[in-house]
Amino acid sequence: MTEGxxxxxxxxxxxxFDPGTIHDCADMSEQTAGVQAxxxxxxxxxxxxxxLRDSIRSASALLNAVNLSADDLGEHERAxxxxxxxxxxxxxxxxxxxxxxxxxxxxxxxxxxxxxPAAGFTEDPLEEANANALPGLIHKYKSRVLxxxxxxxxxxxxxxxxxxxxxxxxxxxxxxxxxxxxxxxQNPEINEVILSGGDPLILDDIALDKLMTVLExxxxxxxxxxxxxxPVVIPARLxxxxxxxxQTSSLNTAMVIHCNHPAELDASLIQRLxxxxxxxxxxxxxxxLLSGVNDSAETLAQLSERLDxxxxxxxxxxxxxxxxxxxxxHTDDTQAIDxxxxxxxxxxxxxxxxLVREIAGETSKRVVS
Numbered sequence: 001m002t003e004g005x006x007x008x009x010x011x012x013x014x015x016x017f018d019p020g021t022i023h024d025c026a027d028m029s030e031q032t033a034g035v036q037a038x039x040x041x042x043x044x045x046x047x048x049x050x051x052l053r054d055s056i057r058s059a060s061a062l063l064n065a066v067n068l069s070a071d072d073l074g075e076h077e078r079a080x081x082x083x084x085x086x087x088x089x090x091x092x093x094x095x096x097x098x099x100x101x102x103x104x105x106x107x108x109x110x111x112x113x114x115x116x117p118a119a120g121f122t123e124d125p126l127e128e129a130n131a132n133a134l135p136g137l138i139h140k141y142k143s144r145v146l147x148x149x150x151x152x153x154x155x156x157x158x159x160x161x162x163x164x165x166x167x168x169x170x171x172x173x174x175x176x177x178x179x180x181x182x183x184x185x186q187n188p189e190i191n192e193v194i195l196s197g198g199d200p201l202i203l204d205d206i207a208l209d210k211l212m213t214v215l216e217x218x219x220x221x222x223x224x225x226x227x228x229x230x231p232v233v234i235p236a237r238l239x240x241x242x243x244x245x246x247q248t249s250s251l252n253t254a255m256v257i258h259c260n261h262p263a264e265l266d267a268s269l270i271q272r273l274x275x276x277x278x279x280x281x282x283x284x285x286x287x288x289l290l291s292g293v294n295d296s297a298e299t300l301a302q303l304s305e306r307l308d309x310x311x312x313x314x315x316x317x318x319x320x321x322x323x324x325x326x327x328x329x330h331t332d333d334t335q336a337i338d339x340x341x342x343x344x345x346x347x348x349x350x351x352x353x354x355l356v357r358e359i360a361g362e363t364s365k366r367v368v369s
Contacts, residue, residue: 066095
């Protein structure tokens with residue numbers, strides 16, 4: 001399968017996955033119908049791609065998988081009309097059967113509250129439309145840009161702050177990527193690219209290799225950061241090929257996983273993350289403070305301890321963004337500050353994430369506590 005650390009099998013190199021195909025496709029071959037491809041070859045499926053293909057896509061299937069009834073199925077279906085359900089089976093396997101309050105289930109199951117209006121909650125509270133400098137590029141911080149190679153995610157988190165983002169206007173094909181590279185060169189203060197999305201690890205290893213090669217050719221760039229939740233829900237995505245590519249990049253690389261609860265870190269994920277850390281790859285974690293999921297100092301302390309076992313440093317603990325459809329996850333500032341104060345008392349400083357929120361138009365995240 002590999003030779004000299006490189007994949008020898010042909011694959012599809014795609015820089016854009018259409019969200020509709022990711023939501024509804026029955027297999028990987030159907031996904032390619034919605035892809036803007038730079039090089040078209042034959043797909044040979046990896047284990048993580050099989051997990052992606054076999055994901056649960058309905059509330060009834062998800063509730064059945066965890067031995068729960070679907071008495072209010074109509075409410076779930078209405079909530080899923082705008083933002084469909086997608087949950088990989090390896091993530092479902094970590095849920096507690098029969099527990100409707102399971103913190104992993106709560107993050108991915110639709111809720112009637114998503115369909116109710118809430119004061120102050122809007123579709124674009126961070127005003128990212130104003131920072132959407134080019135299709136596929138958001139530039140809201142002076143020295144770094146967010147590059148979005150895909151709109152697709154392996155899991156549809158119900159608190160997603162980009163659930164209303166205009167991905168159809170942000171397709172990243174060859175022309176769009178060339179325009180982004182020119183934009184970076186015309187702004188010499190930019191020295192870091194953050195791969196965002198969507199989830200950039202939806203791209204296969206060859207696609208990521210080619211994208212990294214393009215970015216490595218921009219001499220002003222120093223750092224490449226990848227933000228991803230995919231390894232949390234499908235640990236097999238942490239391949240040796242990708243680890244070696246990050247390890248040998250001419251850029252300083254870091255991967256920021258998005259993990260919210262200690263139960264998400266099972267033995268398989270911890271082992272794979274530790275292997276990556278032992279190869280010298282910088283691993284960080286970013287969590288969101290979610291009501292009914294991780295809104296206690298005890299839970300967050302356990303999360304930091306589990307992350308430490310995996311060789312991952314806590315980075316940010318985000319307050320929720322006021323995005324339409326997510327108000328039921330909101331934790332108020334007073335409670336959040338109290339939780340963070342207790343967390344600081346329970347852990348050494350290097351295991352305490354910074355409590356932050358993002359404010360539209362500000363040049364950096366605002367530290368709350």
